[in-house]
Ligand code: GTP
């Protein structure tokens with residue numbers, strides 16, 4: 012799929028305040044600083060669309076971007092950022108969990124993990140929660156430009172191994188680099204496939 016238009020729509024503090032129309036949406040979630048906002052910018056070819064930052068904790072609201080006037084990309088705040096107050100952490104957790112559980116037009120969650128790290132407990136817990144909650148998701152490895160191709164393959168294989176201990180069926184996985192524009196076509200084709208199945212369904 013080609014992205015012809017990508018526009019910022021709104022930033023919402025709660026799921027109840029998100030756009031009211033029912034176009035399908037695709038949310039990006041993962042630890043702070045993993046590269047959610049950067050990936051949205053890479054996919055849309057607009058480096059200024061979603062706000063990114065070298066310091067974790069940049070995204071604080073549920074951000075909707077409308078793509079080709081047909082579907083939404085949703086940038087969520089990261090989880091697991093320790094340097095926040097307990098109150099902020101609770102508020103963000105409620106925001107993220109409420110959005111994921113209540114948003115009926117949520118077609119798929121992209122769970123981002125840094126390809127350089129071994130499987131992190133907090134991500135595995137989140138994956139577990141998505142699975143138990145019946146939320147369709149895919150895993151997106153980010154920052155692939157920081158490792159050699161061989162090492163990336165090793166890391167992905169190791170991640171699959173960890174997931175295989177709990178899951179019979181593995182989720183779709185994508186290797187990406189916002190820096191090198193890697194994984195763009197694969198991710199957008201995946202979205203297109205789901206959009207089509209929703210229309211046909
Ligand atoms: P929060 O909104 O704080 O949760 O962070 P985020 O997940 O949206 O991360 P963001 O996109 O702001 O990126 C965090 C940092 O990682 C920035 O310094 C980015 O430039 C860098 N970064 C993101 N993606 C990549 C990538 O693919 N390659 C490299 N080398 N750096 C990346």
Ligand code: MG
Pocket residue numbers: 047048049062063069070086087088089
């Ligand atoms: Mg962000």
